[in-house]
Amino acid sequence: MRSNATTNRIRRHASDPGVLSIPSQTTLIIAEEPPVPDNPPRPVGELSAATIDEVVTAVRDAFADVSRNTLDNYRHGMRCLLEHLAEHPGQSWQQRWEAAGFNERDRPVADLAGDDSKGRSRLLTATGAAFAMRLIQPSMAAMQANVAPQYVRRFRTIAADPLLEEFFDRLAAHPVSADLRKKAAGSLCRALTVFGIDLADLTPGALMKYAQDNPAAGVSGAWPVLHAMGRFPAWVPQTLQDARIKGRRSIEELVDRHQLRNTEIRDLIVDYVRRRSVEVDYSTMENLVRSLAQLFWKIVEEVNPEQTDLRLSEETVQEWKQRLLVRRDGKPREHIDTPFLSVRAFYLDLQTWSAAEPERWGRWVAPCPIRDADLRWFHLRRRRLRERMANRTRDRQPLLAILSQHVNDEWQRLRTLLDAAQQVGLGERFDLHGVTWQRASSKTAQRQPSLLGSEPVRVINTQTGELVRLSQDEDRAFWQWAIVETLRLAGLRREELVELTHLSVRQYQRPTGEVVALLVVSPSKSDRERIIPMSAELFHVVAQIIRRHRAEYGTVPVCPRYDQHERTWCEPLPYLFQRVQSGTPRALSISAVRVIVLEAAKALIPAHPQFGEIRFSPHDFRRLFATELVNNGLPIHIGAALLGHLDIQTTRGYVAVFDDDVIAHYQDFLDRRRARRPDSEYRQPTTEEWDDFQDHFDKRKVELGSCGRPYGTPCQHEHACIRCPMLSINPKMLPRLEEMEHDLLARRQRAIEEEWHGEVEGLDLTLKFLRSKRLQAQRAAASGPVSLGMPTTRGPQ
DSSP states (O other): OOOGGGOSSOOOSOSOTTSOOOOOGGGOOOOOOOOOOSSOOOTTOOOTTOOHHHHHHHHHHHTTTSOHHHHHHHHHHHHHHHHHHTTSOOSSHHHHHHHTTTTSTTOOGGGGGTTOHHHHHHHHHHHHHHHHTTSOOOOHHHHHHOOOTTHHHHHHHHHOOHHHHHHHHHHHHSSSOHHHHHHHHHHHHHHHHHHTOOGGGOOHHHHHHHHHHOTTSOHHHHHHHHHHHTOSOTTSOSSHHHHTOOOOOOHHHHHHTTOOSOHHHHHHHHHHHHHHTTSSOHHHHHHHHIIIIIIIIHHHHHHOTTOOSSOOOHHHHHHHHHHHTBOTTSOBOSOOHHHHHHHHHHHHHHHHHHHHOHHHHGGGOOOOSSOGGGGTTHHHHHHHHHHHHHHHHHHHHHHHHHHHHHHHHHHHHHHHHHHHHTTSOTTOEEEETTEEEEEEOOHHHHHOGGGGGGSOOEEEETTTOOEEEHHHHHHHHHHHHHHHHHHHHHOOOHHHHHTOBGGGEEEEEOTTSOEEEEEEEOOOTTSOOEEEEOOHHHHHHHHHHHHHHHHHHSSOOOEEEEETTTTEEEEEEOBSSEEEETTEEEEOOHHHHHHHHHHHHHTTTTTOGGGGTOOOOHHHHHHHHHHHHHHTTOOHHHHHHHHTOSSHHHHHHHOOOOHHHHHHHHHHHHHHHHHTSOGGGGSOOOHHHHHHHHHHHHHTBOSSEEEOOOTTOOOSSTTOGGGOTTEEEOGGGHHHHHHHHHHHHHHHHHHHHHTOHHHHHHHHHHHHHHHHHHHHHHHHHHHOOOOOOOOOOOOOO
16 A cells, blocks of 8 residues: 655656666766876976076066066075975975975964065965975965965966966956956966866866865865866766766665664665655655654664564554654754654555565555554644645735835835946946945956956945945845745745746737736646736736846856756746856856845844744745635635636635624625515614613523523523523622522521422422532633623614
């Protein structure tokens, strides 16, 4: 027997639905040392065993373009460095460098000069020259400890490598900031120095290793340029961030992450998941492994380390269930249905398969530890989950308009400021909405005016001194607005949002000639394509996204997208929601969408503290969209079609009911019911009828409280109020009930003495009612008054 509840997604984007593919080559870039070239680069000749005078002469020839004073400093610093290295053993300068300990961490060469600033500067310059001339191949730590000034320029001049020159030419045209270009150039030159290779010998694995050892080196800016030059194979991703993605793991890797001790059970879970993987997608398969390996057998091994098969004792089962209720961090686990259903399907599948393949599965057949009683409250827990989701929707519904207005206003403000800043030159001031701003630039762009065209716009608030990176902030504000508004107006899942392309925008001409804009949503969770008629607001958002891409690129760029559910790369398409990463367009991920929504809501906390207690997620917009549609009168089956739900009950679970909706629907029900009754029943009462109605309530007041009999009915119990179920005791009369009880007990004693048996029976019945009424009055007094929000009475009109 197979439980469909173990999967909530279907398999997508698989070339062979019967085989679970191993991670593709594009995700297996392993950090490694580059291969040692047969002919190491020696741009100024072989100097590894040269004399000091020969090296100093080579320095004069290599740096002939500098001034005489600078050249003298180079030569003097190089002589000082080599004289110190000559004191250490070795056949080459590289061996002497390593023997001196300068390849170790935190051993700068400049320390040889002590506090002499001029001597320190000469030694540092000479060390950089020795690196650039390839006289010495430093370690990563030595390169970081001896950051020589203008090292990139010196390395480039001495290397005279055509490939390196092509890299610098392409880097100058790469659409990134001047600071990132500077970091990219420095990271590449230093990586070639550390590895002792030319650019032709650089591999993706070597550059990945350098990036891992130097996270802030700026390799992310050099990677796409090298990729565009063809220095990397075609299967290598275009950006460093994409290359770091691990991609899919094999089933064995997924299971082995949990380090199960019993190898036979480990192999069983691997075989079981492999057979189930044919019908589920990768993310569901990953969750199945987690349920069986981590949440089931890993805990069983902790409870009973000697367990060797699936036949669990009752003590082991109960202990496993108790531990499953608590997470590793000590918090209660709210969703236990998924592991329960996965384990139940595991046992029942083995029983079913053993009938056809007893030699393979028969030995593992055992009673299922998930009893029917464990799933008895499944529907109750689902209802509680729907109630929590409905409360979540009700909490966020009044905040949705605030969030939408905020992202719109923030983008409009920054866009206006950016337009004004682009009209003035560097250093010029301009006024906007009563604030004076000044256009600014980075130090790198100031030193190289040719970089100003690609430099991001920066402005300074002259009143506060605040520096605003306007280009980045405006871009961030635009995508916050675009994502929030698209989710709000279309009710898309976040994976559907990132899959929207330029091809998703279609139009349909009705027979009347009216053109309707349509948004085609690609198959996602339900594997069913659907079409959403776009409202004017939604069409405006989509048009702004396309206009932004065309203004920058002339069209919507074709870029790749990584599917985080499937752990695979999708084919390049003109995705609408894409941003530039290291100068390369890349489609947004679903995690990036979540972060952008959280940041948009977080910015509202100072002005609206309620956003600090409530976190918006992309799926909240989908629930709010469904609630607004249905509560505004759209038939729920139409809402299900717009949302892409196969079951109308799923849509019903998305819709949160508000109090005003309940009142409005009930009022409509009353109006419809009254419309079917004779008009005479709803005439205005006369003055006599109204007075009689009010007198009725006055007559219901009795000694012990009030009578609840309906209007127009006489007393049915001959005013024996203490026995009447219609009597409501006033808590103030509790002392009077005590007096009545003492009197009744005395009368009962007298009746017993006189043997008035009929009187005793009647008094016992009265005492029973009295004590029951007293208990009700005490409960009412303890709970206090409750306001029902009832309207005040009004007289006849």
